[in-house]
Amino acid sequence: MSLQCGRFRQPHHFAVGILTHTSRTFRTRPKHVFEMDQMTFQIRDATPSDAAAILPIFNQAVLETTAVWSDQPSDLASREEWIHTRVSKNLPVLVCEAEGAILGYAALSDFRPLDGYRSTKENSVFVDITQHRRGIGRALMTVLLQRARQIEAHAVVAAIDSTNAASISLHGSFGFAEVGRLPQVGQKFGSWLDLIYMQKLL
Ligand SMILES: CC(C)(COP(=O)(O)OP(=O)(O)OC[C@H]1O[C@@H](n2cnc3c(N)ncnc32)[C@H](O)[C@@H]1OP(=O)(O)O)[C@@H](O)C(=O)NCCC(=O)NCCS
Numbered sequence: 001m002s003l004q005c006g007r008f009r010q011p012h013h014f015a016v017g018i019l020t021h022t023s024r025t026f027r028t029r030p031k032h033v034f035e036m037d038q039m040t041f042q043i044r045d046a047t048p049s050d051a052a053a054i055l056p057i058f059n060q061a062v063l064e065t066t067a068v069w070s071d072q073p074s075d076l077a078s079r080e081e082w083i084h085t086r087v088s089k090n091l092p093v094l095v096c097e098a099e100g101a102i103l104g105y106a107a108l109s110d111f112r113p114l115d116g117y118r119s120t121k122e123n124s125v126f127v128d129i130t131q132h133r134r135g136i137g138r139a140l141m142t143v144l145l146q147r148a149r150q151i152e153a154h155a156v157v158a159a160i161d162s163t164n165a166a167s168i169s170l171h172g173s174f175g176f177a178e179v180g181r182l183p184q185v186g187q188k189f190g191s192w193l194d195l196i197y198m199q200k201l202l
Helices: 048-064 076-088 136-150 165-173
Strands: 032-036 039-045 093-098 101-110 120-127 155-161 177-188 191-201
Touching: 032 136, 039 136, 048 076, 048 093, 048 101, 048 120, 076 093, 076 101, 093 136, 101 136, 120 136, 136 165, 155 165, 165 191
Parallel strands: 120 155
Antiparallel strands: 032 039, 039 093, 093 101, 101 120, 155 191, 177 191
16 A cells, blocks of 8 residues: 555644445445545444454554553454444444555444443544554544444543553543543553543543
């Protein structure tokens, strides 16, 4: 893929347009097209067939980072199930696509399974490591929060490793505030990990 794109620094100047409905999508949803510098990409709803592209993005984070507190890489079936579980509950799973390649994805999940948590969702966002700092995470978050409002979520919670400066900064820029910190509740690569909860009320 040859995307010629400098890192843009004015994320609020997104050209966001709802262009079309398409029969290609799993559910018929609008696409959101972002144009930054010389790069054009779309944020659209994921289908189970996107699992193959999501898998290496997720596994890179599993194997090389503390963004995911798992030691074992995932597989295609489990990523397909991950998409299906959310879509079947009307929870958004979004992918960022450019020139036919999936560059990142984001989703909302149930925060906890009990009924009383029905209006609280947990968000996740992952961008292909080769595409970081190009505005894709911000674009995914922008559309994800729009969708959170559409499904009438009241609170969105992000559970973030305390050393994940990129994610903490990204969420902070969307108005998420730290509401909790759990010291040493995780471990990976031989170290204890602290968990930060960041929350945004919609
Ligand atoms: C966090 C992540 C999704 C950000 O995606 P991205 O496409 O690189 O982010 P963007 O280019 O849209 O940047 C948006 C904002 O995020 C923050 N950010 C992104 N990368 C950063 C970094 N390396 N250091 C500090 N802040 C960073 C900044 O606030 C940035 O705004 P700015 O460009 O105006 O400074 C990406 O780093 C990623 O996929 N990380 C691995 C998975 C992960 O940690 N997911 C979150 C789990 S809670």
